[in-house]
Amino acid sequence: MHIIHPEKKFRRFTVALLVAGLLIVSPIPGDRNSGHFAQAAAPDSTTTPDSSNAASADPATLQTPTVIETADLQASAPILRHRPAAAANWRNLIAYDYWAEDSEVKVLEREGDWLRVKQNGDSGWVPTWYAESESDRIETLPAVRLSPSPTAKLHASPDSEATWSYDGAPLISMLRFGDWYGVSPDFGRTSGENDSRAMLLWLNANDVMESAALEGGLLAADSDLSIDAIRAALDGQLQAGLESETVRSLLGEPFSVMDAPMRYPDGVGEDGRYHWTNGGTEWRYELPGAHLLVHISEQGRLVGLNWVLPLTSYDQQLLQSAWLEEADFDTLYQKLPILPSLSVDFDWRTRVDTNYAYSVYANDGTLLAYSDDEGFSGFHYSSLLYAMDRKDGSIRWKYDAGHSGFGFLPDSTGDGVTINGYGATGDGQNEGTLAHLRLSDGKVLWTYDWPGLVRPSAYAAGDSILLLSDATKRGDDGVLIALDEQTGKKRWKKQVSPPYDLVNRGSDEPYVLLSQGGTLQALDPLTGENIWNVASDKGRIDAGESLVYDPDASPALTETDGTRWIKFDGEGWRKIDTISGQTLARYAAEENDEVEDLGGYLLVQRETDTRNLRNPYVRDYETSLIEASSGDVLWTRSDLMQSGLVDGDTLYAVINRIPAAVDLKTGVTLWEARTNGIYPNLEFRFGVGPFARIGDYLLIPYDRDLLAFDKKTGRQLGRIDGLRFGFPETQERLSLQSLLNEKDGKLYIGSASRALAVLDVEKLTAVLDEAVASGRGAAAVTPAVRAAENAAWYPAQPR
Numbered sequence: 001m002h003i004i005h006p007e008k009k010f011r012r013f014t015v016a017l018l019v020a021g022l023l024i025v026s027p028i029p030g031d032r033n034s035g036h037f038a039q040a041a042a043p044d045s046t047t048t049p050d051s052s053n054a055a056s057a058d059p060a061t062l063q064t065p066t067v068i069e070t071a072d073l074q075a076s077a078p079i080l081r082h083r084p085a086a087a088a089n090w091r092n093l094i095a096y097d098y099w100a101e102d103s104e105v106k107v108l109e110r111e112g113d114w115l116r117v118k119q120n121g122d123s124g125w126v127p128t129w130y131a132e133s134e135s136d137r138i139e140t141l142p143a144v145r146l147s148p149s150p151t152a153k154l155h156a157s158p159d160s161e162a163t164w165s166y167d168g169a170p171l172i173s174m175l176r177f178g179d180w181y182g183v184s185p186d187f188g189r190t191s192g193e194n195d196s197r198a199m200l201l202w203l204n205a206n207d208v209m210e211s212a213a214l215e216g217g218l219l220a221a222d223s224d225l226s227i228d229a230i231r232a233a234l235d236g237q238l239q240a241g242l243e244s245e246t247v248r249s250l251l252g253e254p255f256s257v258m259d260a261p262m263r264y265p266d267g268v269g270e271d272g273r274y275h276w277t278n279g280g281t282e283w284r285y286e287l288p289g290a291h292l293l294v295h296i297s298e299q300g301r302l303v304g305l306n307w308v309l310p311l312t313s314y315d316q317q318l319l320q321s322a323w324l325e326e327a328d329f330d331t332l333y334q335k336l337p338i339l340p341s342l343s344v345d346f347d348w349r350t351r352v353d354t355n356y357a358y359s360v361y362a363n364d365g366t367l368l369a370y371s372d373d374e375g376f377s378g379f380h381y382s383s384l385l386y387a388m389d390r391k392d393g394s395i396r397w398k399y400d401a402g403h404s405g406f407g408f409l410p411d412s413t414g415d416g417v418t419i420n421g422y423g424a425t426g427d428g429q430n431e432g433t434l435a436h437l438r439l440s441d442g443k444v445l446w447t448y449d450w451p452g453l454v455r456p457s458a459y460a461a462g463d464s465i466l467l468l469s470d471a472t473k474r475g476d477d478g479v480l481i482a483l484d485e486q487t488g489k490k491r492w493k494k495q496v497s498p499p500y501d502l503v504n505r506g507s508d509e510p511y512v513l514l515s516q517g518g519t520l521q522a523l524d525p526l527t528g529e530n531i532w533n534v535a536s537d538k539g540r541i542d543a544g545e546s547l548v549y550d551p552d553a554s555p556a557l558t559e560t561d562g563t564r565w566i567k568f569d570g571e572g573w574r575k576i577d578t579i580s581g582q583t584l585a586r587y588a589a590e591e592n593d594e595v596e597d598l599g600g601y602l603l604v605q606r607e608t609d610t611r612n613l614r615n616p617y618v619r620d621y622e623t624s625l626i627e628a629s630s631g632d633v634l635w636t637r638s639d640l641m642q643s644g645l646v647d648g649d650t651l652y653a654v655i656n657r658i659p660a661a662v663d664l665k666t667g668v669t670l671w672e673a674r675t676n677g678i679y680p681n682l683e684f685r686f687g688v689g690p691f692a693r694i695g696d697y698l699l700i701p702y703d704r705d706l707l708a709f710d711k712k713t714g715r716q717l718g719r720i721d722g723l724r725f726g727f728p729e730t731q732e733r734l735s736l737q738s739l740l741n742e743k744d745g746k747l748y749i750g751s752a753s754r755a756l757a758v759l760d761v762e763k764l765t766a767v768l769d770e771a772v773a774s775g776r777g778a779a780a781v782t783p784a785v786r787a788a789e790n791a792a793w794y795p796a797q798p799r
Contacts (some may be wrong), residue, residue, distance in 0.1 A: 060482040065108040065123075071115070073103045075138050076201045076239035077130035083114050086123075090154050090164040093199040094285060096124065098239055105131070113162045116703035126661065129157030139176045140246055143214040143233070145225075146181060152207035154183070160202070171203065172218070172225070172233035174250055179205040184236020186228045192726045197329070198235035202338045219285045221290065227290050228625025231307060234292075240328065247294065254283035255341065256721050259754050260295045260303075261324040262355050265381050268382070273402045274381040275356055276373060279303075279754075284721070287636075289338055295328065304328020305490040310676035311335050317681050324355055324752055325728050335657065335680045335703065336673055337778040341721035342708060344767055347746065347758040348393030353400070354382045356726065358738035358750040363414040365390055366439045366747065370738070371407075372519065374728035380405075385419070385437055386756075390746075393758065397442025399705050409460040411485045414508040415439050418485065418517045422447065434458060436488060446488035453479065460507040464525035468502050480514070482525055492528040501543035503550045505550075508560050509578050512688070515541035520566055522581055532581030539570030551587075551597040553736040555690070557743045565597065575628065585628040596644050601664075602626040602636075603644040603653070625651065625667060626693075635667035640682060643736075652698060652711070654688050655757050659700060659707070659716060671714030671780035687727030692740040694761060701725040701739050704751070706769055714780025717771040726752035 077097035099105070100117060109116035112126050128136050135157075147170050156162035158180040168185050172365075173180025184198035218230055219286070238475050239252065248254075258280040278298045285292040291308040306326055311333040313319070352371040361368040369386040381403050387396040391768060399419060406421035415438065422435035434448040450456055453469035460466065464489075467481040477495040484491055485507070496516065501511045503520070511522035511531055517540050522531040545567040550564055555677075565582060572588040573595060582646035587595060587602055596603040608620040623641035625634045641653040651664045657680040660672035680686055689701030697717075698709040704726070705719040718790050734750075741748040747759045771777060779785075 003233075010301075011513060029758065036197075065116075065118070067106045067118070068110075069106060069107045071105055071107055071117070071131040073101060073105060073126070073130050074133055074136040075130055076101050076235065076241070077103075077126045078197075079117075079124035079126055080199070081124055082109060083116070084156075084162065084164075086162075088164065089202070090166055090185065091195065092167070093164070093201065094187060094524060095197045095199045095236070096188065097122075098197065098200075098236075099126070100240060101426060101574055105215070107131075113156055113160045115372075127160060127162070127375040129160065134633070135177075137177060138182065140174055140237075140242060141176050141251070142783055143174045143218045143250055144181075145212045145214060146173055146183065146208050147207050147210040149207050152203060154185070154201040154203060155180075156201065158202050158204075161236055164201075166203075170659065172214070172229060172237075173203070174218075174233065174237045176198075177202070181205065181208065182237055182426060184232050186226075186232035188228075189569070198232035200236040215249075217250060219251045219287065227287060231726070232709070233378070234305065235329075238302065238305065239362050240302055240304060240363070242299040244296045244302070247296070247302050251285060251294070256328075256343070258282045258284075258722050258724070259313075259351070261724070261752070262754055276382060282724075284341070286340055291338060291341075293332075293776045303471070307331045308334055310338060311327055311680065312677050314678065314681055324724075332452045332704070335675055335686075336659075336707070336716060337676060339718040339777060342718045342720050342767055342771060344759060346722065347760055348387075349755045349757040350393035350395060351385060351755050352382055353754075355752045355754050356728070356731070356750075357735045357756040358556075358731075359558050359741050359748040359756060360408075360734075360738055362390060362743060362748075362766055363408045363439065366396065367411065367756075368408070368439070369750075370734070371733070374726075374731060376730055385417075387442060388756070390758075393756070396440065399437075399442070401548075407458055409458060409465065409506060411436070411460070412438075412463045414444065415487075416485070418458065418460070420456075432503050434467070434483075434488070436465075436485065445474075448483060450481075450489045454567055457502070459504040459512075460485070461501045461504050461509050461512045462525040463509060465571070466504065466512060467523075468496075468500075471498065480512075482512070482528060491526060494528055499540055500772065501541070503541070503543050503566060505539070505547070505564070506560075507521045509564070510562075511578060513566075513578070515543050515546075515566075517541070518568065520581075522578070534566075534574070534576060534583065535573050537566040539568055542567040542569050543625060548733065549594075550733075551602065552597040553596070553690070553733060555692075556737040557741040557748065565595075584630060587626065587628075594642075597628070598644045598646045598651070601644075601646060601651075602628050602640060603651075605640055605642065608638070625664070634665065637667055643688055643690050645693065645698075647711070650711075652691050654700070654702075656682065657689075657696075659702065659709060659714075669740075669783060673709070673714060673716055673781050674778050674781050687725065689727070689739045690736050691723065692742060692747070694742070694768070695765050697765070699747075701735075701751075703751075709780075710772055710777075712767075712781070715772070715777045717768060717777040722753070723749060723751050724753045 047227050050113050076098050078305050079097045079099055081096055084093055097451045099473040099738055105117040105118060105119045107115050109119055113128055115128050116125050130283060153163040154166050156437045171185055173181040173183050178569055181203045182200055184200050187198060201744055256667045260279035262279045265276055269275050280297040283294040293306040295303040309331055316333040341705055344699045354371045354373040356372055356374055358370045360370045367390050369388055371384040372749050373382045382403045383405055385399045385408055389396060398744040405419060406419055406580055409418040416436055417439055418436045418766040420434055422433045433758050435447045438445055454472055455470045457468045463485050465483040465485050469479040471478050475744050478500055481493045482491040500516045503515055512525050518536040520534040520541055524531055550565050562573055564578055565575050567573055572633050574583050575585040576583055604624045604626060606622055608622050621640040622638050624636040627634060639655050641655050645652045649664050650661050653660060658672050660670060661670040688705060692699045698711045702705055704724055706723045707719055708717040739750045747761055749757045
């Protein structure tokens with residue numbers, strides 16, 4: 001059984017985590033909800049920089065531009081960084097953003113057919129026509145393919161004098177204004193440019209030799225359009241605000257539909273608290289080598305779209321956003337081949353009230369799920385606990401703590417749960433209140449108030465609830481209290497001298513585990529009597545690391561084995577039998593080592609430069625496999641290896657961000673998943689969960705998807721549809737323990753899909769068997785394949 005102690009999450013790493021969090025949640029220039037970054041680009045030789053830009057190099061001449069008037073945009077309008085020159089090539093006409101219809105803009109300058117405008121601190125050039133009343137008569141119509149004449153010209157707006165000769169491929173149009181077609185030609189973008197969008201231009205019907213309707217929509221299964229042509233068409237012509245039925249008629253039927261990520265609270269609700277708002281739905285379209293995610297609001301309007309494309313250049317990783325924080329028109333780059341999704345039938349899916357859901361405990365009939373928005377440092381709004389029926393996912397009860405954190409402790413009988421920080425109205429403000437709830441219906445069986453105690457924390461051991469209070473003054477004794485978990489009555493109370501802490505995880509541990517200095521004491525939870533001691537003369541016990549960085553991160557719904565890893569400063573980790581106190585294994589960890597207990601083996605990751613392993617910008621690592629009982633190092637590789645899973649003589653792990661298999665005894669690679677041509681850069685944020693073994697298959701939450709592999713060959717079979725993942729910095733342990741849990745023939749899946757889902761293992765296996773039989777997927781890279789590919793690239797030279 002497992003507990004969550006929000007008050008213990010940070011401890012000695014609080015500052016580092018807060019800094020990392022501020023880097024993630026700090027706004028990037030540009031409006032996040034508008035979906036476009038406002039990064040300056042260097043002027044092209046065929047553009048004419050405006051005068052203020054030319055003067056900006058000299059601070060002495062830098063002046064705030066004068067606003068000459070205001071105007072309202074009558075249609076969604078392309079914004080350019082610089083006014084195009086008459087001699088410009090149409091391929092250099094790139095919009096960095098589209099500003100919405102009805103936007104009020106400040107006009108700084110008029111120049112021919114162009115206005116220099118400003119909005120929300122950003123500025124650019126827009127064709128004057130978009131600020132004129134007739135532009136509101138643009139119609140969105142079913143897509144057509146146009147074959148321009150050899151003398152065709154593209155106009156900045158209908159009848160505009162700003163024109164450019166067109167010599168490109170056939171065009172796609174979804175916009176009409178009289179006898180003018182709106183087009184946005186593919187300008188041959190370089191990868192990794194989220195602020196470079198195809199420019200909406202206008203083509204007169206007299207310049208069209210042939211027009212053909214695109215039956216079934218732009219993304220029809222039988223379409224022969226290139227991805228680049230489709231991207232350009234959507235870039236310039238599919239703007240936020242369109243009705244969902246119009247979007248459907250333009251694009252065709254989506255492959256699947258699921259809940260979109262929720263949106264930040266937009267104000268205080270009637271109950272006086274902030275609530276995340278419905279993000280609408282996410283439509284998925286699938287093309288060979290690319291997916292398209294279309295976001296539709298709860299009101300049935302287009303919010304934005306995200307292309308999912310292969311990662312083919314390192315600069316694309318510079319655009320990695322925080323989890324679920326992708327801007328509305330960003331491109332998402334995927335490290336592994338983009339394959340057709342695998343459709344599955346969930347036994348049930350239950351919505352929660354934030355994006356993130358985790359399975360944390362289950363008895364025969366009830367599943368406990370924890371949900372949190374994963375914000376912190378002033379950005380946290382919601383923490384909730386749900387009790388769900390395991391058969392159908394119906395919610396039996398929920399506890400909503402609002403923006404406050406809370407801890408929860410399933411009891412030793414499996415029929416109840418104790419909540420620390422309980423508030424009867426769900427406001428989570430009663431920091432010193434414990435409440436014991438019946439798991440089946442949420443009825444409060446007892447409460448315990450303890451006002452006056454300092455920073456109280458709650459733990460469980462056996463059938464006792466433990467309350468630990470800090471001292472009122474630095475250096476004074478603290479207070480440890482044991483309560484009967486079924487009645488809430490006090491069993492015993494004792495003073496504890498500093499330094500002290502508890503390292504208990506849950507009621508499945510037989511004794512109270514009290515650390516005092518360098519000694520770990522096991523106390524009888526019924527009487528408080530000492531049972532055994534484990535001491536170290538090298539340093540004190542680090543309770544914070546023992547809880548947060550415990551090498552054992554077994555799935556939350558599995559039974560524990562009666563052991564605990566405890567961190568002793570100056571000595572390292574010890575694996576201790578909690579019944580006898582016997583030390584079963586040791587690892588003399590160096591500072592910032594990461595250790596994974598693989599059941600008889602330790603997988604140890606270590607930085608090989610001078611920076612911190614938990615700093616995402618470290619790129620040089622080595623990983624060792626160690627036999628836990630003897631401490632013998634079996635092998636070491638100059639790689640970062642994470643999420644280890646031992647299966648017979650094979651170790652599955654994510655090696656340098658790529659799923660792979662190695663020989664357990666030698667460390668030699670057996671296979672690694674094929675990439676799209678490059679390995680992910682270890683400097684950039686990346687999320688990966690635990691492997692789950694399902695018969696002959698492996699599942700792993702990888703970036704945003706749940707991927708399936710043939711464990712013998714490494715063949716990637718595809719993503720499991722209907723799920724989305726994210727990996728918040730403050731919930732690393734939950735991500736490892738609570739995203740994938742197999743129990744009683746069912747797979748319980750936490751996610752960032754604002755839902756907890758359950759799959760029948762037998763039915764899932766049948767889907768994967770069919771995928772293998774059909775030959776679908778992407779073959780892994782084996783040493784033999786790698787050697788053959790290298791030989792093809794670098795053929796042997798004749799002697």
